[in-house]
Amino acid sequence: MRRPRSGPGLRWKLTAAIAVVSALVALAMAVVVRNAARVDMMNNSRNLQDDRVQVASRNYESTHRLVFGARINDPRLPGGLRQAAERGQRATDIEYLSGEPIVWASIPMADNKILSISSRFVEPDAILDNLDGVLVVDCAAVVLAGSALSVLVGGSLSRRLRKAAVAARQVAEGAPDVRVRDAVGRRVRDETDELARAVDAMADALQDRLEAERRVTADIAHELRTPVTGLVAAAGLLPPGRPSELVQDRAQALRTLVEDLLEVSRLDSAAERADLQEIPLPDFVRRRVRGLAPDATLTVLREAWVHTDPRRLERVLGNLLSNAERHGRAPVEVELDGPLLRVRDHGPGYPRALLREGPSRFRTGSSDRSGQGHGLGLTIAAGQARVLGASLSFRNDDGAVAELLLPEAPGPDNGTA
Incomplete structure (x- = not known):
């Protein structure tokens, strides 16, 4: 039986698949974590801006001096903050100008005045760089851990399947005592075990049919052996002539066929042993x-x-x-x-x-x-x-x-x- 050329094993296919999935999941989580960190930094910047506007409003009420770059009725004030001040609410907002985030904070004052502070949001590059480094290391660790786990799991499954394939090949080559389920082990109950039981059931059914066929062949050959031997002996007693030669030739051919059938049945029984x-x-x-x-x-x-x-x-x-x-x-x-x-x-x-x-x-x-x-x-x-x-x-x-x-x-x- 010719063995087909094998490509990459199940272990390596499973490892590659899990490695790719792990890398995609780790990358997605890294993007989510980085964005969450940036949003948290922006929220902290808004809280800081809110604290500044409160300090600036108290200082303006007491000294009529503006600090922290505060302005009164700044025309650049975003509409949302202006509406919040008209309702008597203190508020913060982030406005993007040319793609650059500007952090605003406003507070209503007496005489319908609005005190506001704005500043450009500066990302802490050192923190983000450190975060990126940590995320890269974590992604690599996730991929390596997933790959190692898949090698262990896939290796176990691949070994069981290879054992099943070897046992099935031995059964196909005529080994009567080989069973696939014994080869793969009975401790793990999974799809491999189900496959092994199905192959063993098929092998048992085929072996029963082959054994029945062998017995029929052997029985027929044994039953024919005695009368064919008598026929060959009787043909030898015929008077010389062409008809006698034809009868003897056909009788001998029939005897050879019976002997061959007996030999085939003995070989099929796998009981023959060589004298080496x-x-x-x-x-x-x-x-x-x-x-x-x-x-x-x-x-x-x-x-x-x-x-x-x-x-x-x-x-x-x-x-x-x-x-x-x-x-x-x-x-x-x-x-x-x-x-x-x-x-x-x-x-x-x-x-x-x-x-x-x-x-x-x-x-x-x-x-x-x-x-x-x-x-x-x-x-x-x-x-x-x-x-x-x-x-x-x-x-x-x-x-x-x-x-x-x-x-x-x-x-x-x-x-x-």
Whole structure:
């Protein structure tokens, strides 16, 4: 099963999202705090201006002298303050002239006079600069804290999802005892746990169906084995002749099909175990190719010793050679490159369904490669390769190419793998 290319993980996506949101929130809060501080400074300036106008009014009433730059009936007095004085109220206001804030304070006096004081609002730059520095540090701290928290939370979630993906991939590859919920852990009850339970339920249902199919296949093959064996024996007693040869050939083909079905059912049960040995691969393949496909050519690019079961390896090699000769075109080439065994023919190539999904019983692909056979040869080869711990892959390259990568063993000459 080909693993798709992965992009940035969930942890980093979540971290980036939380970092961006934290930065935006911190920036918004910084703007709000700075504006609130400026408004508070302006209110303090208005209160100071109100205190000054009261002191100036008392001083004018006692000495008839104006202090703090106070004026009587100033024509520039804003209309709101003039109306408040007419109602006998003391008031303050901020007027913007050319974008510059002017702080006003007024108080009504005797004889319909209005005493007022105005001054330009000067922002305390040092205080605002210090405030800006504090806000920058706070924003950075918020972003870092949010990112660290998201790394922890996202890392935990990402690890659980990756464990779930690994377990699901093992289930897809045929591991019967693997359960996704056990892989991700049962202590945390969240969406990951729900996903794991759903995948496990699906895996159990599929495994039950596959087991039922395997049992049906095995039962049918066992029931047919005895009568087919009798049929082959009876066909051998027929008098010589072309009809007898045809009956014997078909009876033998039926017997081979039954034996293949039994082998497939045993491989599907995952109960097969390999009798592993260390063997020199070139010598082994050379002898088998000479007996199984005398017309095939053998090329050894690099010699190697492998850790394998000779009987099962011979079965895989025989099925690959038989498939190449039956469905492909000559010449059939066998190539050894260390522990890699490659079988190539020059026919139409494997069907796309096989390349996409792998071998499947009773599916022979396109009509170009389905003149004979039941799709069991490559299925058995793939099953035996799994038992050997080898990797069997298929591709098309000016014909059909099957590659079997075997576990390499240290050679007796150099002691290296």
